[in-house]
Amino acid sequence: MFSIVFIVFEQIQYLYLLYLVITNVTTSMMIWVTLKQMLWYYFYEVDTLLYTLYRTRVYTPISILAPAYNEQETIVSSVYSLLKLDFREYEIIIINDGSTDKTLQYVIEHFHLHSVAVTDELPLEHAEITAVYRSHEYKNLIVINKKNGGKADALNAAINLSSYPLICCVDADTILERDAILYGLGKFIRDRRVIAVGGAIGITNGSVIKNHQLVEKKVPNNLIEGFQILEYLRGFFAGRVGWQKYNGLILISGAFGIFKKDIVMKVQGYRHTIGEDFDLLIRMRKYCYDNKIGHQVNFVPEILCWTQCPGDYNSLLKQRTRWHRGLLETLYHHKKMIFNPKYGIVGLLTMPYYLFIEALGPLITFMGVISIVVLYVFGLANPYSIILFFLLEFIWGIMLNIFALYLDIFTKHSYRGYLSYFKLLFLSFLEPFIYKPLLKAELFLATFNFMNATWGEIKRKAL
Amino acid sequence: MSVSYIILEIIWRITEIFFILSLFLLGFLFIVKKILDIKKKFIQRKQLQYMYHYLDKNIDFSNDVELISYSQVIGMRLLSTTEHAKREKIKVHIKELQLFEKLYKLYENTYMYRTKLYIFSSLVLFSDTQGRVLFHSVINNMKKRKEMPEFIVLALFGLALSTEKKEHLVELYEILEQIDEEEYPTQKFSEFFFIQAFISLEEGEIIHFLKEFRPKKLTFVSYGLVYALQPLPANLKIYHALLQLHDIYKDDSSLLVAIIRTQYTWKIKDDRLILKYYQHHHDLIRIVCAKIGLDIIDRSNFHLLSHYMCDENSYVRKNFLIALSEHNISQTTIMDWIKNTYPSCMEDPLLKRSLLLYKKGVS
Numbered sequence: 001m002f003s004i005v006f007i008v009f010e011q012i013q014y015l016y017l018l019y020l021v022i023t024n025v026t027t028s029m030m031i032w033v034t035l036k037q038m039l040w041y042y043f044y045e046v047d048t049l050l051y052t053l054y055r056t057r058v059y060t061p062i063s064i065l066a067p068a069y070n071e072q073e074t075i076v077s078s079v080y081s082l083l084k085l086d087f088r089e090y091e092i093i094i095i096n097d098g099s100t101d102k103t104l105q106y107v108i109e110h111f112h113l114h115s116v117a118v119t120d121e122l123p124l125e126h127a128e129i130t131a132v133y134r135s136h137e138y139k140n141l142i143v144i145n146k147k148n149g150g151k152a153d154a155l156n157a158a159i160n161l162s163s164y165p166l167i168c169c170v171d172a173d174t175i176l177e178r179d180a181i182l183y184g185l186g187k188f189i190r191d192r193r194v195i196a197v198g199g200a201i202g203i204t205n206g207s208v209i210k211n212h213q214l215v216e217k218k219v220p221n222n223l224i225e226g227f228q229i230l231e232y233l234r235g236f237f238a239g240r241v242g243w244q245k246y247n248g249l250i251l252i253s254g255a256f257g258i259f260k261k262d263i264v265m266k267v268q269g270y271r272h273t274i275g276e277d278f279d280l281l282i283r284m285r286k287y288c289y290d291n292k293i294g295h296q297v298n299f300v301p302e303i304l305c306w307t308q309c310p311g312d313y314n315s316l317l318k319q320r321t322r323w324h325r326g327l328l329e330t331l332y333h334h335k336k337m338i339f340n341p342k343y344g345i346v347g348l349l350t351m352p353y354y355l356f357i358e359a360l361g362p363l364i365t366f367m368g369v370i371s372i373v374v375l376y377v378f379g380l381a382n383p384y385s386i387i388l389f390f391l392l393e394f395i396w397g398i399m400l401n402i403f404a405l406y407l408d409i410f411t412k413h414s415y416r417g418y419l420s421y422f423k424l425l426f427l428s429f430l431e432p433f434i435y436k437p438l439l440k441a442e443l444f445l446a447t448f449n450f451m452n453a454t455w456g457e458i459k460r461k462a463l
Numbered sequence: 464m465s466v467s468y469i470i471l472e473i474i475w476r477i478t479e480i481f482f483i484l485s486l487f488l489l490g491f492l493f494i495v496k497k498i499l500d501i502k503k504k505f506i507q508r509k510q511l512q513y514m515y516h517y518l519d520k521n522i523d524f525s526n527d528v529e530l531i532s533y534s535q536v537i538g539m540r541l542l543s544t545t546e547h548a549k550r551e552k553i554k555v556h557i558k559e560l561q562l563f564e565k566l567y568k569l570y571e572n573t574y575m576y577r578t579k580l581y582i583f584s585s586l587v588l589f590s591d592t593q594g595r596v597l598f599h600s601v602i603n604n605m606k607k608r609k610e611m612p613e614f615i616v617l618a619l620f621g622l623a624l625s626t627e628k629k630e631h632l633v634e635l636y637e638i639l640e641q642i643d644e645e646e647y648p649t650q651k652f653s654e655f656f657f658i659q660a661f662i663s664l665e666e667g668e669i670i671h672f673l674k675e676f677r678p679k680k681l682t683f684v685s686y687g688l689v690y691a692l693q694p695l696p697a698n699l700k701i702y703h704a705l706l707q708l709h710d711i712y713k714d715d716s717s718l719l720v721a722i723i724r725t726q727y728t729w730k731i732k733d734d735r736l737i738l739k740y741y742q743h744h745h746d747l748i749r750i751v752c753a754k755i756g757l758d759i760i761d762r763s764n765f766h767l768l769s770h771y772m773c774d775e776n777s778y779v780r781k782n783f784l785i786a787l788s789e790h791n792i793s794q795t796t797i798m799d800w801i802k803n804t805y806p807s808c809m810e811d812p813l814l815k816r817s818l819l820l821y822k823k824g825v826s
Binding site for chain 1: 482
């Protein structure tokens, strides 16, 4: 009996090690692809043509949509930063999604808003709009006040009222780089098949903000925030850029994404789900595949947008649980696409990757670690396995962190000063031992929460 | 030997290879970064020096990096200078220094793809007849090899900047048409190159081109061409050439929209197009007419557009209401127009909705 149990544990252990190798090799390959892409990008795209493009009248107007729920602390600053963008023709639509604080009041007072009529032609469904405001001073600013319905609902309301063919969805607490829209738009102009463009996200925690602009980009002293900076860097370098290269990108961060409005309308806008941004892009791509529309999803490897990350473990774990549930729910909703050749690289590669590496990763890790510990306790562990576990889970992780960090230094230099990078280097060594295990444990629990919730009721949270 | 042992062995080997490669790569990157940093600093320093003496007649280049740095500086100057006399002065200076020839030689002798592209990006900024031959050959070769399109984009840019006569425009159009079928650029993409081409093209050449412009099928490139005319100063002759073009491609709604928008940009008061098409079945045409019609037709004909108050398309109604409010037209006037011109519209529930929206302010 016991020998069967031990054989099972042994097999799980190998499965886990295999999983680690696949994850690490994929990440390393992605970093390699990114390196090539980034070098290309930095030595070519950011010069003559962009400069000339900016000087000409060649642009497509864009609507920037920012849903806000209880954002009284940051909303005025965010609107000011959006008003200062370096772009010729754009409108800003702020959606107050039934905030219970003074978000709306602050915006009305600061920007001298007046009420205007609400149009009755609203093709996408959402909670009731109670008022629409405009400003005499800032002609391109529109503020929608609506009953609470969540982020997806708020964005649908804004899409209904938007006037331009491209929509840019941002979080209300983000600060966009002044030329963010210009960078994103370049991708749409070069290729008419592009349906969505995302950009790298930077973290503002620890940085200095003056006059609604980020003046000094620094790495914070807080460990949790520092780990997240590292995680974001690795995520963008080892994921998005690489997937984009093979047109396999299915995730554009909710903090900054530009979409073609006609395709968004065709898929009935955002679906009311936890991972609404992930879900939207998958449905857009599904629509294109189903209707045989050649399409591309692009990514600008430049930090276009800065946002605040959670500063304490409770908030972080809550955020990650929500993301993980969103991931699982969306994959479950689109399960027919997985391994379906009709959906090209998305069905055959990206979605299976997200399923096995991202969604089931915490579960495999948990089982793997348990099996290694059990085998070790009973003196049955293969020393090779222990060494491999250590190398793959920790040392390789450290190496990948260093690579991501190095890529940033090599190309973008997102943060100022040597101190910032020394801090990140130090955190690179700690991350696999402290941050990763904690997150994986939480995501493991979230996996089961999702299972409970699917057959029960998922409690929707406000923005 | 058990399967598990083999799996373990494979995992071990992969891990080993990765670590060796990683260490090698980190070292390699470190060296490349150092070299690039030194080069970059040198170029920046040189560019700063040249910035204030870019027309210096005694300028001399002791190495290739100096030549490239100077080319970038003077190239950008040429690109950003709009004053004709100043541009000519810069062009003469470039010719005297034989900059194109020197850069071309360097380009020919360079084998690193990226360096070649970097030099090429300077070459396109001061192209002449010799340059056009090079750009054509680059486009043809690249298309054959199906390589990265950056060279093609730059070559197109060079061709556009060096457009001096109608034939050049025809060439540019034809290449863009070919690329349109293979690379899927947008209409804006073509528009961008035509805008560059029109900068140094004389009015007569453009009119001549438009009069002979009769493609079998209109595409994004054709519409981009019309939109690219908009930044030019208002020109009645070109406008009439566009009307002739419209007469030939009457059924093409995108061309019609492009011409109406160009007319609006040039502020040409002419009722012909709007009055002929304001009730067109195509939504986009009605939207454009509603949005800009009041700006380009005679005031005495404003009442004809009041039909848009009851249009079935909400974007037509919305755009018309915005246009009405920009022209400060009172609700009484609107009602009079409808009563006298479209009495049947008076009972339309859409009219009531539009009026209510107009009263409260359009969102």
